[in-house]
Amino acid sequence: MMNTQIAITCSHLTKKFGSLCAVDDISITIPKGCIYGFLGPNGSGKSTTIRMLCGLMTPTKGEGTVLGYNVIQDAEIIKHHIGYMSQKFSLYEELTVEENLDFYAGIYGITGKKAKDRKAELIKLAGLTGRERQLARSLSGGWKQRLALSCALVHEPEILILDEPTAGVDPLSRRVFWDVIHSLSKKGISILVSTHYMDEAETCDKIGFIFFGKLLVEGTPQELKERFDLPNLEEIFIHLVEHEQEPGRRVDEI
Amino acid sequence: MKGRERMGYSFIRFKSIIRKELLQIRRDPPSLAIAIVMPILMIFLFGYAVNTDVNHLPMGVWDQDKSSQSRELVQQFVNTEYYDYLYQIEGYEELQQSIDEGKVKVALVIPANYSTLLDTGKEAKLQLLIDGADPNTARTALANAQLLIQNKSTSIQLQKLEKQGLGPVEMPITLQSRVLYNPNMESLVFNIPALIGLIMQNVTAILTAFTLVREKERGTMEQLVVTPVRPLELIVGKLVPYIGIGMFSFCLVLLTGISWFGVPVKGSIILLVVLSLLFLITTLAIGILISTVSKTQLQAMQMSFAFILPSVLLSGFIFPRESMPMVVQWLGGAIPLTYFLEILRGIFLKGVSLHSLWDETLILSSFTVLICLVAILKFRKRID
Ligand SMILES: Nc1ncnc2c1ncn2[C@@H]1O[C@H](COP(=O)(O)OP(=O)(O)OP(=O)(O)O)[C@@H](O)[C@H]1O
Ligand SMILES: [Mg+2]
Numbered sequence: 001m002m003n004t005q006i007a008i009t010c011s012h013l014t015k016k017f018g019s020l021c022a023v024d025d026i027s028i029t030i031p032k033g034c035i036y037g038f039l040g041p042n043g044s045g046k047s048t049t050i051r052m053l054c055g056l057m058t059p060t061k062g063e064g065t066v067l068g069y070n071v072i073q074d075a076e077i078i079k080h081h082i083g084y085m086s087q088k089f090s091l092y093e094e095l096t097v098e099e100n101l102d103f104y105a106g107i108y109g110i111t112g113k114k115a116k117d118r119k120a121e122l123i124k125l126a127g128l129t130g131r132e133r134q135l136a137r138s139l140s141g142g143w144k145q146r147l148a149l150s151c152a153l154v155h156e157p158e159i160l161i162l163d164e165p166t167a168g169v170d171p172l173s174r175r176v177f178w179d180v181i182h183s184l185s186k187k188g189i190s191i192l193v194s195t196h197y198m199d200e201a202e203t204c205d206k207i208g209f210i211f212f213g214k215l216l217v218e219g220t221p222q223e224l225k226e227r228f229d230l231p232n233l234e235e236i237f238i239h240l241v242e243h244e245q246e247p248g249r250r251v252d253e254i
Numbered sequence: 255m256k257g258r259e260r261m262g263y264s265f266i267r268f269k270s271i272i273r274k275e276l277l278q279i280r281r282d283p284p285s286l287a288i289a290i291v292m293p294i295l296m297i298f299l300f301g302y303a304v305n306t307d308v309n310h311l312p313m314g315v316w317d318q319d320k321s322s323q324s325r326e327l328v329q330q331f332v333n334t335e336y337y338d339y340l341y342q343i344e345g346y347e348e349l350q351q352s353i354d355e356g357k358v359k360v361a362l363v364i365p366a367n368y369s370t371l372l373d374t375g376k377e378a379k380l381q382l383l384i385d386g387a388d389p390n391t392a393r394t395a396l397a398n399a400q401l402l403i404q405n406k407s408t409s410i411q412l413q414k415l416e417k418q419g420l421g422p423v424e425m426p427i428t429l430q431s432r433v434l435y436n437p438n439m440e441s442l443v444f445n446i447p448a449l450i451g452l453i454m455q456n457v458t459a460i461l462t463a464f465t466l467v468r469e470k471e472r473g474t475m476e477q478l479v480v481t482p483v484r485p486l487e488l489i490v491g492k493l494v495p496y497i498g499i500g501m502f503s504f505c506l507v508l509l510t511g512i513s514w515f516g517v518p519v520k521g522s523i524i525l526l527v528v529l530s531l532l533f534l535i536t537t538l539a540i541g542i543l544i545s546t547v548s549k550t551q552l553q554a555m556q557m558s559f560a561f562i563l564p565s566v567l568l569s570g571f572i573f574p575r576e577s578m579p580m581v582v583q584w585l586g587g588a589i590p591l592t593y594f595l596e597i598l599r600g601i602f603l604k605g606v607s608l609h610s611l612w613d614e615t616l617i618l619s620s621f622t623v624l625i626c627l628v629a630i631l632k633f634r635k636r637i638d
Contacts, residue, residue: 054480057638075635079482090477094281095274106270107481151477 007190010064024213037204038194083152093137108155142173271491462541520605
């Protein structure tokens, strides 16, 4: 039976690059309308997991579904329903803000008045008003990310997958960004977001710590703080990383 | 189901890709320069370089006779325009040296008793030394000298017979030859059409060889492949804008060939343009295929060269395919340029109609479809 309340789920998801196991047996479930935060040090496998869920990479082992569609066989159907922002800015630098939006609107088959209205709406939402004619190349970090978010939202996806959307972004842009994320979540959109900022993680409905490709712990920020008896997520993060680096120790023993 | 319905080919997506590609090309002057400056530069450069006509060879003469008859003989050599009398030589040593240094390619030695022998009706022995390093040049130089001397001997013989009172003498056999298609056998007329084909192949293949791989390197491909875009829409949508650019660049090169190098088009220009359009699409597709299978721009560059170099040798651009071993001919048959050269030479030199070019047209069309298909099948909406 397909559970209609689940946005994303995966079990035993594994990805190997040669001998390197970038993602090691990860199983997660993200309910609809939930903001799921992915935490973990550099190179822990966050991006790789995200890419497998978007159908960008083929898992070595394990499986996953997005909105009930299998990530391997139904990748093309999934692509109609998700909006994705990659870690690296990946829009066209030599196109203007407007042209990038127009292009992605066209790619998602949106035309005419609908496209025009959607574009205006997104420009307003991301606070890009006045920069429509600016080349993407000339935008600064925060503005680039706002544009990328707009492009990922152009087709009104049910699921938004964001890979470190606020890395290297000024505090104001970050605030704007997260305001948008929360308002989208209120509208019932499910969001998977990876981040290194603990203040951002604090506002997620659920978070997962991933380290060396393994999912160490998972839960709401409140649950985790109670479980480890630590005041904030930052302490938990450091605690987990330090303990995991000691050889022979497993998460279950903590 | 809604999701399934939207899985098909979408004209809107196709149009968006074309529009985006055009915008990118417009904002990237270097790529436009490749399309416009490079072909013109190449046709001028190679147009003069591949002139394989053997004429105006530097000639040295060691005239030991120094008579009016020996001077007449030298003048006859010069009149053929195959030889330029540049050096007066005295002695074998100097003669050897001039050939060694490459100052002269041909040296004529006239014996001291040349006029005396002629006047007394005895055999005069001339000597011709030829630099045989380039066999093609040497062969032509030799053949022309032999022809000239034979003609001269015959006319002397005839004069003698007439003087002896045999009246006007007629030659027993004469050969009336007529060279078709390129009557003056100018190599330029033969080479320029082929050169146009080669230049267009190289320019267009390189134009598209980078389009996809650039997106892979810059990371824009990652965003593109999480959309519902189909490989067919992407590959064909990326190809279409370059057809216009390729055609523009083709017309420039064609005009240069016709007006600057004075190579006439015997057949229909319209047919030439239509079939060239077909060939452009073929080579653009080859570029896209290269772009599809390579991971980096460097790889795409290497693959382009790996494709261009053999096509120069195997297509019949330099050497006639008929004189190649069978296996090499087959290899040449796998290169689209081979058929386009047939088309170009056919229309330019022979003025043939589509009727005689059906085979080439069909083969090129099949190539185009096949290459596009392979590119579409090879294109992966994945980044691992
Ligand atoms: N295409 C690839 N080929 C080989 N190794 C890869 C590839 N992509 C990622 N890796 C490796 O897999 C591991 C996990 O990488 P990943 O990008 O998923 O980490 P991450 O958690 O997103 O890190 P960061 O916080 O730096 O973005 C790293 O060691 C990385 O070097
Ligand atoms: Mg990452």
